[in-house]
Amino acid sequence: MMKPDDQQPHSLAVPRDLAPVDEVLHIPEVRELSERFPQEVVTAAVRAVLGRLRSEILDGEREVDASQVTAKSVAPWVVALVERSARPSLRRVINALGVVGHTNLGRSLLPDECVRAVASAAAFYSDLEIDLENGERGSRQVHVHDALCDLTGAEDALVVNNNAGAVLLALAATARDGEVMVSRGQLVEIGDGFRIPDILRESGAALVEVGTTNRTYLRDFEQAWTDRTRAVLRVHTSNYRIVGFATEPSLDELLALAHGRDAVMIDDLGSGALAELELFTEEPSIRASLEAGVDIVTFSGDKLLGGPQAGIVLGRSRAVDVMRRHPLARALRIDKLGIAALDALLRLYIDPEVALRQVPTLAMLRASADEVAARAAQLGELLLKRTAGADVAGGWPREGDLEVVSTVARAGAGSLPVTDIESAALAVRPARGEAGELADRLRDGDPPVLARIQERRVLLDLRAVRDQELDDLAEAVIRAVA
Numbered sequence: 001m002m003k004p005d006d007q008q009p010h011s012l013a014v015p016r017d018l019a020p021v022d023e024v025l026h027i028p029e030v031r032e033l034s035e036r037f038p039q040e041v042v043t044a045a046v047r048a049v050l051g052r053l054r055s056e057i058l059d060g061e062r063e064v065d066a067s068q069v070t071a072k073s074v075a076p077w078v079v080a081l082v083e084r085s086a087r088p089s090l091r092r093v094i095n096a097l098g099v100v101g102h103t104n105l106g107r108s109l110l111p112d113e114c115v116r117a118v119a120s121a122a123a124f125y126s127d128l129e130i131d132l133e134n135g136e137r138g139s140r141q142v143h144v145h146d147a148l149c150d151l152t153g154a155e156d157a158l159v160v161n162n163n164a165g166a167v168l169l170a171l172a173a174t175a176r177d178g179e180v181m182v183s184r185g186q187l188v189e190i191g192d193g194f195r196i197p198d199i200l201r202e203s204g205a206a207l208v209e210v211g212t213t214n215r216t217y218l219r220d221f222e223q224a225w226t227d228r229t230r231a232v233l234r235v236h237t238s239n240y241r242i243v244g245f246a247t248e249p250s251l252d253e254l255l256a257l258a259h260g261r262d263a264v265m266i267d268d269l270g271s272g273a274l275a276e277l278e279l280f281t282e283e284p285s286i287r288a289s290l291e292a293g294v295d296i297v298t299f300s301g302d303k304l305l306g307g308p309q310a311g312i313v314l315g316r317s318r319a320v321d322v323m324r325r326h327p328l329a330r331a332l333r334i335d336k337l338g339i340a341a342l343d344a345l346l347r348l349y350i351d352p353e354v355a356l357r358q359v360p361t362l363a364m365l366r367a368s369a370d371e372v373a374a375r376a377a378q379l380g381e382l383l384l385k386r387t388a389g390a391d392v393a394g395g396w397p398r399e400g401d402l403e404v405v406s407t408v409a410r411a412g413a414g415s416l417p418v419t420d421i422e423s424a425a426l427a428v429r430p431a432r433g434e435a436g437e438l439a440d441r442l443r444d445g446d447p448p449v450l451a452r453i454q455e456r457r458v459l460l461d462l463r464a465v466r467d468q469e470l471d472d473l474a475e476a477v478i479r480a481v482a
């Protein structure tokens with residue numbers, strides 16, 4: 001007898017009993033899952049797989065007769081779904097893109113010293129907010145405060161969750177219900193929709209745009225000034241440059257104006273380079289801003305500094321202290337793992353040579369094109385050695401399948417946008433098929449490898465690949481080619 005349901009048009013193509021849930025639960029491999037995972041989890045996975053199949057069949061995305069969908073045929077999907085959901089989502093990847101501080105890949109890699117400090121702070125209690133001398137409550141800021149001041153000459157320092165937070169806090173603390181002046185040429189979007197004007201609005205300060213996109217003069221600031229003006233914000237356009245016919249007032253001019261009229265000067269440097277690297281000569285210097293007398297300097301911890309995600313605030317005590325005491329400071333506070341990493345990182349900067357060697361971001365940026373090419377050659381040799389005598393895709397690599405080529409790498413994270421960094425890659429020609437398919441298989445591997453494609457070859461840029469990753473990279477390439 002037909003049930004009422006069966007008269008609906010859908011059910012002609014898809015019977016309700018696509019494969020009964022109970023029947024799937026009795027397939028041995030699914031039963032075995034129930035020994036390792038709670039029954040509800042396994043049952044929910046069976047329902048999810050059947051539901052998805054049903055809608056795919058209904059939508060015509062899957063060309064199967066529903067009667068072919070047996071309990072046995074869906075079991076492997078159920079197993080895969082449950083096992084996948086039990087694995088952490090965040091995976092290690094190999095960055096063969098030649099983009100050092102790639103924001104989507106986690107920006108800076110931490111030096112070993114920082115990794116150890118993070119692991120210890122994560123696994124054990126620490127004196128995060130306790131003064132061990134007297135047992136009284138302390139501040140997490142003490143662990144980085146003095147080192148930041150010593151390294152930069154700043155009067156005072158404060159660290160928050162990230163630089164966007166630092167800018168928000170600076171504006172909320174100094175210009176709430178007042179006006180902030182920014183040059184039109186600096187109203188940047190940093191990426192991922194982070195826009196300076198939006199931050200300004202959320203801080204409660206009113207934005208006053210001054211000048212034009214390419215030319216802004218001191219007199220534009222003077223003319224726009226009102227008795228509600230509380231701050232002048234300079235934003236380092238770290239991810240683009242206006243070149244050619246362009247003018248901005250100097251920092252000294254802006255400072256004289258702001259301080260002459262009792263306003264605060266805020267300098268958002270974005271990348272915040274502390275190391276002395278030739279690549280960084282175009283970057284605004286943290287020390288120079290502080291020496292000039294800027295009240296609040298902000299920058300990221302994980303861009304050119306090479307540390308953890310953090311927003312670092314340096315400057316005059318009077319201004320920084322207002323930020324410290326603002327209620328938002330609590331909402332934006334840096335976590336203990338960030339403090340641990342930054343604390344350890346700053347110790348490395350005490351000796352600039354040590355920082356250049358030990359901080360991966362700096363070491364990667366500083367390596368010469370020849371050094372990177374040597375690493376690319378080393379990867380090539382590893383591939384030859386490991387495929388010798390093995391039958392990989394009918395004799396891969398053949399003559400010319402592997403070649404060291406010159407490339408252009410990037411600093412990433414919007415830093416040094418117009419700086420071409422000469423680099424090198426191993427260009428890999430697939431055994432068969434398109435380079436794009438090889439790149440897809442590399443991305444699909446374990447660990448996933450991210451690479452570029454150029455003229456039918458996959459380019460593995462070695463600038464952002466660490467020595468200890470070479471073995472894994474070679475294995476991943478062989479698996480993807482095979």
Ligand SMILES: *Cc1c(COP(=O)(O)O)cnc(C)c1O
Binds near residue numbers: 162311
């Ligand atoms: C990157 C950047 C920010 C945002 O910093 P996060 O640490 O990513 O929050 C803000 N301002 C400028 C100029 C930047 O370059």
